[in-house]
Amino acid sequence: MTDVAMADLGYAALFLSLIFSLYAAGAALYAARRNRSEIFVSARNAIFVVAALTSLATGILVWALVTHQFRIEYVARQTSRAQPLLYNISALWGGQEGSLLFWAWLLAIFSAIVLIQNYRKNQELMPYVITGLGVTIAFFLALMTIASNPEESGFIIALPLNATLAASLVGNPFRVLDFVPRDGNGLNPLLQNPGMFIHPVTQYLGYVGFTIPFAFAMAALFTRRLSDVWIRTTRRWTLVSWLFLSLGLLFGMQWAYMELGWGGYWGWDPVENASLMPWLTATAYLHSVMIQEKRGMLKVWNLVLVMLTFALSLLGTFITRSGVIESVHAFGVSSLGPWFLVFLGLTLLSFLYLLFERMGDLKEENELDSLVSRESSFLLNNLILVGAAFATLWGTIFPMVNEAITNKKVTVGAPFFNQVNGPIFFALIILVGICPLIGWRRATIENLIRNFMRPFAATLVAVIVFFALGVREWYGLLSYGAATFVLVTIALEFYRGALARVRQYSENWGIAAINLISDNRRRYGGYIVHVGVILAVIGIAGSSFYQSETQANLKPGETVQLKNYTLRFDGLQIYPRENHQAITARLTVFENGTNVGILVPEKNYYPSNNPDMSQWTTEIAVRTTPLEDLYVTLAGFDEKAQTATLKVIINPLVVWLWIGFAILVGGTVVAALPDPREERALARARAKEALAHA
Amino acid sequence: MSSIAVPNVERTASVKTGGKWKFLIGGLLILGAIAYVTVMSFQSNAIYYLNLKELNAQRASLVNQAVRINAPLDKSSIQFDDKSLTLKFILRDGDLALPVVYKGVVPDTMDKGDSVVAEGKLGADGIFQASTILVKCPSKYESEPAR
Numbered sequence: 110m111t112d113v114a115m116a117d118l119g120y121a122a123l124f125l126s127l128i129f130s131l132y133a134a135g136a137a138l139y140a141a142r143r144n145r146s147e148i149f150v151s152a153r154n155a156i157f158v159v160a161a162l163t164s165l166a167t168g169i170l171v172w173a174l175v176t177h178q179f180r181i182e183y184v185a186r187q188t189s190r191a192q193p194l195l196y197n198i199s200a201l202w203g204g205q206e207g208s209l210l211f212w213a214w215l216l217a218i219f220s221a222i223v224l225i226q227n228y229r230k231n232q233e234l235m236p237y238v239i240t241g242l243g244v245t246i247a248f249f250l251a252l253m254t255i256a257s258n259p260e261e262s263g264f265i266i267a268l269p270l271n272a273t274l275a276a277s278l279v280g281n282p283f284r285v286l287d288f289v290p291r292d293g294n295g296l297n298p299l300l301q302n303p304g305m306f307i308h309p310v311t312q313y314l315g316y317v318g319f320t321i322p323f324a325f326a327m328a329a330l331f332t333r334r335l336s337d338v339w340i341r342t343t344r345r346w347t348l349v350s351w352l353f354l355s356l357g358l359l360f361g362m363q364w365a366y367m368e369l370g371w372g373g374y375w376g377w378d379p380v381e382n383a384s385l386m387p388w389l390t391a392t393a394y395l396h397s398v399m400i401q402e403k404r405g406m407l408k409v410w411n412l413v414l415v416m417l418t419f420a421l422s423l424l425g426t427f428i429t430r431s432g433v434i435e436s437v438h439a440f441g442v443s444s445l446g447p448w449f450l451v452f453l454g455l456t457l458l459s460f461l462y463l464l465f466e467r468m469g470d471l472k473e474e475n476e477l478d479s480l481v482s483r484e485s486s487f488l489l490n491n492l493i494l495v496g497a498a499f500a501t502l503w504g505t506i507f508p509m510v511n512e513a514i515t516n517k518k519v520t521v522g523a524p525f526f527n528q529v530n531g532p533i534f535f536a537l538i539i540l541v542g543i544c545p546l547i548g549w550r551r552a553t554i555e556n557l558i559r560n561f562m563r564p565f566a567a568t569l570v571a572v573i574v575f576f577a578l579g580v581r582e583w584y585g586l587l588s589y590g591a592a593t594f595v596l597v598t599i600a601l602e603f604y605r606g607a608l609a610r611v612r613q614y615s616e617n618w619g620i621a622a623i624n625l626i627s628d629n630r631r632r633y634g635g636y637i638v639h640v641g642v643i644l645a646v647i648g649i650a651g652s653s654f655y656q657s658e659t660q661a662n663l664k665p666g667e668t669v670q671l672k673n674y675t676l677r678f679d680g681l682q683i684y685p686r687e688n689h690q691a692i693t694a695r696l697t698v699f700e701n702g703t704n705v706g707i708l709v710p711e712k713n714y715y716p717s718n719n720p721d722m723s724q725w726t727t728e729i730a731v732r733t734t735p736l737e738d739l740y741v742t743l744a745g746f747d748e749k750a751q752t753a754t755l756k757v758i759i760n761p762l763v764v765w766l767w768i769g770f771a772i773l774v775g776g777t778v779v780a781a782l783p784d785p786r787e788e789r790a791l792a793r794a795r796a797k798e799a800l801a802h803a
Numbered sequence: 804m805s806s807i808a809v810p811n812v813e814r815t816a817s818v819k820t821g822g823k824w825k826f827l828i829g830g831l832l833i834l835g836a837i838a839y840v841t842v843m844s845f846q847s848n849a850i851y852y853l854n855l856k857e858l859n860a861q862r863a864s865l866v867n868q869a870v871r872i873n874a875p876l877d878k879s880s881i882q883f884d885d886k887s888l889t890l891k892f893i894l895r896d897g898d899l900a901l902p903v904v905y906k907g908v909v910p911d912t913m914d915k916g917d918s919v920v921a922e923g924k925l926g927a928d929g930i931f932q933a934s935t936i937l938v939k940c941p942s943k944y945e946s947e948p949a950r
Contacts, residue, residue: 754888
């Protein structure tokens, strides 16, 4: 087949998917209202067809990307002959049209999986779940197949039936050119980094994943089945989506740290904020559902949190894709933004309408007993997380809103976010430590004193030790004191649990610890996540408070010194690599006079057939120890004089940020493993609900 | 905290229905406090975001104040001294020109920049001392294919 025919086929697959997803949404609703099970089956099958067709379209685009079908505009823009295969594949999510397809495809696959898991078990909820998922998939498909550019022609939808006619559609990944370019432009070299291969995938998996709990929440509202069944049913979907959002944050930070060369990993850039906000509200949700499961409370709040998380995920996609806010990520200004806002607005309005309509079905089964209780500490944690999401949202989008209203352009940067979120996150950390010490319902004073004694004493000792070691700044002492406090409380939780097993079953300590975790995956998985968070905090505090840097212009043989490191410049090397020219500076590193190895920071030049597209990238070199990172950037060089200008940074404790995230990921996996205890709880909840609705 | 059936405790007479308000008020106070701090910090940290015309109009009042500027880059004016890591360039919009000095690592995309977003202070000498610069390319991560 010719390239154009393949593009037509891809477009046709998307267009048919659109029809099938709309059919699924409508038919499922009809089936539920009229109680027609054969139509429900047909709606379910339509979702399977959508999953198959979007897979076909994705397959065609990947084929085109790796076989250089430059007639397809997207391929010409995102890939080139010289570009390594890995990055030609990652071009699938490297540009706007491809990411739209990727989103729709992931959601279609997720929807098919959810249906296979649930269509027997949750017959009441599933029709409405299909409707919610079908509409969301249809929205993304419509952006690719029929949506016009609102800035040029307003909100109209066109019905072009082949790729050539579809050429005017900005979201269509299968737009063809009227000529065949000899080579493509290729992905921006800054994105040619293994982190960039994985970061967007995890980010999208997280964003897309939250559509599933949202669809169930909507279905629960529709059917008035508002007990904890929908929450328990989607528990693992929520956890896995949260896991992917966390991975998205981790890979994003690592990419910034390794690739941007300024020595940091987080700059409160709008797109970074966009990935943080749904993570914050989802974290709140993961905690607050426990209150509903245990005590039948916070029902409205949980629905609102799911809604916020879904909305912030869409907003994240929108901010990343629209270029509406200035950012290092601005992926070219897109004209699809208004469609996102319209869809987001309509979804939120209908959800809120349903929520108010169903308020009568959302009565709390219990009331909060005491201000000093596990419930209160969860509530406080929720308020803080939502508060942090709000502050971040405000700083991210208020400048835009303000400009629209007052026509004055103002903006805020990192100082604002640090000033507001710093104390908020500090309070949150303390709470992570306090929460397990407070009993459910109502804690007694004696209890509190007994539980707080040991962690508090340990914290005091730790602060004195840190002080003796030379930590004199209040913020350092505060952060590390808080970290100690939390780690001790978690260690005590593990100790008590294991001790009980050692006594009761005469297990040895190792076996007891393993059984403890495996018998209470959710609870101890959660504690492991907390340990990861605290280690990450230690890394963040160290690298933000105690960074030091210097720069120097060196001739071969000269040295630069920073703290106890001495770096000797051994010379420049310039040579060609696969698709770029490398300029490397060889440095021998001495720590307290001992040779500890070499570091080779680089500058790379990526030529392109389009002179505007050729580009420099800076590749840092880093030496990591548990105590600190020695981070070196080749900031400039002179080939004739053989000199190099180096920027040298010492980032204390950064590695703990990465280790902390790895532990967080491990803990989340533990919590998300199939758990007989949770299965039984779900079965009980289902039986109870069936009884209530009989 | 076992997740095995903690029974839903029936509401007993001792639990006052008024307890709810305690929590509602407490929660609103906390959210209110966070909102207040957010809005206040925004105002104290907000800086003007101007183009060259706006900067020129308010030049006198802006000396030594933090501002962010977005203006077209005169590519021919870029000078980089790699010994001192000092980058000098001129932002130009029609007749207006603003010399900018920046110390640090030059963004990799500098020579492709269409315009520059610079944050820093305008000195009394008319030179803008930038603390951060963000280079805006014709389109940053995407571009039109060349014929």
